[in-house]
Amino acid sequence: MRFSSPAGREGGRGVALRRRPGQLVIAGFVGAIAVGTLLLLLPIAASGESATFMEALFTATSAVCVTGLIVTDTPVFWSGFGEAVILVLIQIGGLGVMTVASLLGVLVSRRLDLSSRLVAAASTRTVSLGDVRRTLVRVVILALVIEAVVATVLTVRFAVAYDEPLGRALWHGVFHAVSGYNNAGFALFSLSLMDFVADPWIVLPICFATIVGGLGLPVVLEVLRGRVRPVRWSVHTKITLLMTALLLVGGTVFFLVAEWDNPATMGGLDTGGRVLASFTQSTQARTAGFNSVNTGELHTETWLGTIILMFIGGGSGGTAGGIKVTTFAVLAVVIWSELRGDPDATVFDRRISPATQRQALTLALLAVAIVVLPTLWMTALSPFTVDQILFEVTSAFTTTGLSTGITAQLDWYHQVVLVVLMFIGRLGPITLGTALALRARGRLYRLPESAPIIG
Template sequence: MRPDGTPRPTKDRAAGAFRRRPGKLVALGFAAAIGIGTLLLLLPVSSAGRGATVVEALFTATSAVCVTGLVVVDTATHWSGFGQVVILLLIQVGGFGIMTLASLLGLLISRRMGLRTRLVTASATRSVGLGDVRRVLLAIGIITAVAEGAAAVVLTGRYMVTYGEPLGRATWLGVFHSVSAFNNAGFALYSDGLMGFVTDPWISLTIVAAVVVGGIGFPVILELRRTGWTPRAWSLHTKITMLMTGVLLVGGGAFVTVAEWSNPATLGPLDVRGKLLAGFFQGAMTRTAGFNSVDTAGMNNGTWLGSDVLMFIGGGSGGTAGGIKVTTFAVLLVVIWAELRGDPDAVFFDRRIAPAAQRQALSVALLSVAAVIVPTIVITSTSQFSLDQVLYEVVSAFATVGLSTGITADLADWHQILLVLLMFAGRLGPVALGTALALRDKQRLFRHPESAPIVG
């Protein structure tokens, strides 16, 4: 109702509901998309042979909408052309939706701040800030179309020229894999993933480029488009995202290459150039992309554990990547470093990290750890699979990565349902939780007496 007693228009009521309960409405929207996708995949026309079960359809729809890439049936052979189109559309809806969600929630947070704080934030971030919703949606749409289109052109040309695919088939392969890569989904139209292109730099590096662009986040892309490659003009968020992305890309690739160099099941049979390319590709895919150019099931246990860490960290905020996000991880590192040095403030790039951001980062990280540990214990205790296999699967689901040790389809139905819940929570959880914490931040006119328990 308006102050004068007249009812508010429907649009005003919807906007008010979004401001009051953004997390709930967003979860309902994603759940609705998953429900529609499940029903479509249950149609006989969606399957190439036998029809999908309810669990198979639900799992696939959730994996697509949450841009994860874990599968319980072979995407290339189980689903018909119609079913694959449905999966592609669900990936696009999920990827575009999460970027829009993060950006609009950023607007919501900025509008809940005081005017002075809003102006300072807009000046400091130089990103979404105080912009209007229409401009945000248009910019996201343009960036998505350009990135996916460029990757699709390169992939289509490669499939035609090098692999002899006819124009129609090559175009379909190029479009599907470019959309899947930009949205960090990891779905592939080959039964062995991208193992057939392990030494092909045109396919591998194009996929990596699309994954990185989609994973660094819309606010960063928008700022880079405006400021160019001038680090001095970047906001703190962009500096942290670009630095951590570069470090983890190089470090992750180097780790996988060294760890798997002599493994006969993965990099061992390749020449030096092939090993370097495959190692870099596989390290990049742990940033929540989920494609594989080597057999992840054949990797060493140590590689699985290191990949768990990379998957858990994830990519940039406001993008299609999952995990706790590189900014969260960077804030925690800076806080730990400041504590070790005895510094009163956590400082990064000559900027003091606000105490509220430190608390939010700690909350997101610890709750995410709990979200991984509990299902890992449950599945390990009730299945024949080893701890390292289950942990890899659980982290991959929660961080919406899609890499697997090959046990997904062999899990019990209720284990797969548990992974469905993990994918849903992992896709929306960190964003919704971070937003909820920011929106709950309020001034208190008093402070309790201070005391310090013994730590350690």
């Protein structure tokens, strides 16, 4: 009979932690949602009657998963305490539960063990484990600096142009700066940013925070390293910046053309106001969730374009959701290479590895399935149209937060589906699948190759 020592058991647990850091990330998010739900259930969190369990759970999940979908009117239903809880949950969710926990460990002990570094790497998508400690510090510093700058601009604008008391202007500035940088989309105005549709001093700082937060940490940190010339940026950074620029410009043109004459959205604005509104919608549709026009009044074809932008999302390793611009770009390059008959998928004079191609395809197909199946089920059991349901489901899965206005009207079990979608969308299908896998399996042999007929 073989006995194991306590040290051996501790070592076994350490190995388990190192093998499955994704499970700890999931546990951290679940814990944050649970605590947030309990806090929002407190009578002090609501302005009137206490929140129901579903209202608290949905709001906490939406905040931690930086989505922005709501079943209650945030500035009306929640008290100042409730708004503060939501703000903290947004910040925790944006930076990553494990990122915050690991950073506290750095500040206390000045040292991270391997398991902690693996957890942080899984949360921040850091490439090099040796750089995790420095990355964690930079993550928080970068977030605080950008949020502080944006909050300052917004505070001054709210106080000067809208005659808000300094304290209230500061609170609005801080809340929307944090919500914008973390791509959360929660607003302290019942109409989101619709009252400021033509005010560049409000919408542009929020859009700036949204774009930077959605680029992803690896990209932002590489760009900020002045000693690295753009020509020597990594392929990941080049793809992310190029796709972001193309989607921002393309989305702006799309919204401008699609909604130019719509009197319920942009029809009543001048040319400058329409361009600004279109740029805002293009920016926010890629997982931020603020809206400066009435989303529910957009044309059906505009909904479809918005769904596509939401599905693509932002950059990897940031606060954005969706399948990510790099995934979309890799699939586009693979298709283009196949159409040309090129045996290699290349971009910026580099071959894309087969493993990366498989990951992109897996993620995209999983995302399609995760969106389509709930859409079919909810459409069959609700009075709403398929385009409305598809919009809400995509918004939840991509952690965008834009809504046609039906979320609060859905039955509780449909809202539970959206809660699950927000959770999966924040962690990512591949991360979730990896965390649930018992162990990685290796093969000692390879089977003979075959080529089924395609098409």
